[in-house]
Amino acid sequence: MKNYKWFITFIIALIISGIVVGGFNYVVDPFGVFGDKFLKWYSYDMVNNPRMAKIAYLDQYHDKYDSYVIGGSKSSSISPAELNKYYNGASFYSMMMYGGDFYDYEKTLYYIVDNYEVKNIVVHMSMHEIGHYKQQKPEINTHLSAKVTGDSLVKFYAKFLTLNLEYSFAKLEGLLHAQVDPMAYNEIKPEDGTYNKSVRDAEVIGKLDEYLKKYPEFSKDLPKTPGIAVDQNIESIRRMKQYCDERGITFTFIAAPAYHEEMDRYSEKDIRSFWKGIAEITDFWDFTGYNEISNDARNFYDNMHYRNSVGRIMLAKMYGNKDIKVPENFGRHVTKENVDKLLDEMTFKY
Numbered sequence: 039m040k041n042y043k044w045f046i047t048f049i050i051a052l053i054i055s056g057i058v059v060g061g062f063n064y065v066v067d068p069f070g071v072f073g074d075k076f077l078k079w080y081s082y083d084m085v086n087n088p089r090m091a092k093i094a095y096l097d098q099y100h101d102k103y104d105s106y107v108i109g110g111s112k113s114s115s116i117s118p119a120e121l122n123k124y125y126n127g128a129s130f131y132s133m134m135m136y137g138g139d140f141y142d143y144e145k146t147l148y149y150i151v152d153n154y155e156v157k158n159i160v161v162h163m164s165m166h167e168i169g170h171y172k173q174q175k176p177e178i179n180t181h182l183s184a185k186v187t188g189d190s191l192v193k194f195y196a197k198f199l200t201l202n203l204e205y206s207f208a209k210l211e212g213l214l215h216a217q218v219d220p221m222a223y224n225e226i227k228p229e230d231g232t233y234n235k236s237v238r239d240a241e242v243i244g245k246l247d248e249y250l251k252k253y254p255e256f257s258k259d260l261p262k263t264p265g266i267a268v269d270q271n272i273e274s275i276r277r278m279k280q281y282c283d284e285r286g287i288t289f290t291f292i293a294a295p296a297y298h299e300e301m302d303r304y305s306e307k308d309i310r311s312f313w314k315g316i317a318e319i320t321d322f323w324d325f326t327g328y329n330e331i332s333n334d335a336r337n338f339y340d341n342m343h344y345r346n347s348v349g350r351i352m353l354a355k356m357y358g359n360k361d362i363k364v365p366e367n368f369g370r371h372v373t374k375e376n377v378d379k380l381l382d383e384m385t386f387k388y
Contacts (some may be wrong), residue, residue, distance in 0.1 A: 039169070048088065057360075060200065062206055068205040069083055070082075070094045070095065072094065073097065077209070078117075080228035081227065082209055084228060085223055087181065089146075090181065092133060105159070106130065106131050106147075106149075109134060109135075109143065109164065110167070111136055112294045113132065114134040114232040115235040116132070116162060117232070118131060120328065121353065128157060136180060139167045140270065142175075143276055145186045145187060147282075151281060161276075161289070163291070163292065165296050167325060168263060168309075168312060169265065169266060171274070172270075215216075235339070247261070250292070252334055255340050256335045259313045260299055261300075262304075262359070265305065269317070272369055275291065275319055278292075279319050290321035292314065292323045295337075295348055295352070297341050297346070299330070301328060301332060302388075310381050313376055317377040321372065324372050325368065329367045329368050330367060348358050351363075356371075
């Protein structure tokens with residue numbers, strides 16, 4: 039009888055512990071998967087994992103938006119506010135995510151289109167995607183929401199209810215830290231989904247040699263990136279374009295600027311194959327290559343991310359804004375009619 043009572047007590051204790059842990063994780067919600075209904079610190083959630091937190095955020099506030107930018111971390115420099123002007127009253131949101139690839143972009147696009155009112159889609163490529171597709175990483179900050187992937191929601195929510203409590207405690211500690219440093223854990227602006235680069239954008243740029251000394255990462259060698267995912271990416275773009283066309287949604291594709299050291303990673307063979315494949319599907323804007331922007335490190339925050347100011351120049355080029363100076367050799371509108379000519383005009387390192 040004593041053993042039986044001990045067993046029942048143990049089971050009840052487990053149940054109570056599970057309820058306490060689950061309730062604590064639900065209230066604190068460090069990844070925002072439950073909508074962060076209590077703390078409402080959406081920026082923190084998005085810094086932890088923008089893929090998941092932005093979906094939960096938009097499930098609550100999607101009526102404020104009707105257009106979306108989908109891409110990796112570089113896409114943050116395409117300003118939703120600027121796009122709103124060029125699209126004459128649209129309301130854009132940035133779905134910027136860490137290290138995304140076309141599998142992530144495509145799944146995200148389907149969820150957005152199927153669940154929200156959508157008028158315009160801009161898909162932004164960061165170049166390194168040619169080297170991977172559906173890349174599975176163990177880090178929790180790279181996982182997609184089960185709402186997006188179609189996986190079991192029960193398992194998904196159970197995972198975050200039983201999450202290691204260190205994640206929730208870290209969020210509470212972050213709240214205290216943010217009282218001293220307002221930028222702490224607020225690096226992503228939940229109202230438009232972009233990085234908060236106000237500090238970097240306000241810095242005095244100075245001379246190139248001084249900038250390179252201040253940010254030594256520009257001198258780091260970057261490994262070559264073979265285009266092993268070119269064919270998969272082309273087919274993903276085809277599906278996304280068709281999905282938008284069938285629903286009367288505008289579709290714009292952008293290939294992002296790359297610092298000249300990053301451009302060295304990609305081969306002529308891969309870029310030619312990719313660009314010709316995309317051009318058969320849709321016209322697109324190509325801001326890659328070696329040019330006045332790519333050759334100056336001061337146009338980049340680091341060797342992989344171009345500045346917000348460059349994003350404004352890109353949009354000025356795309357939409358013919360003569361009030362913003364655009365370098366003559368920066369940006370090409372690529373079509374299936376001119377893709378071969380433009381590729382022949384490009385230079386490559388290998």
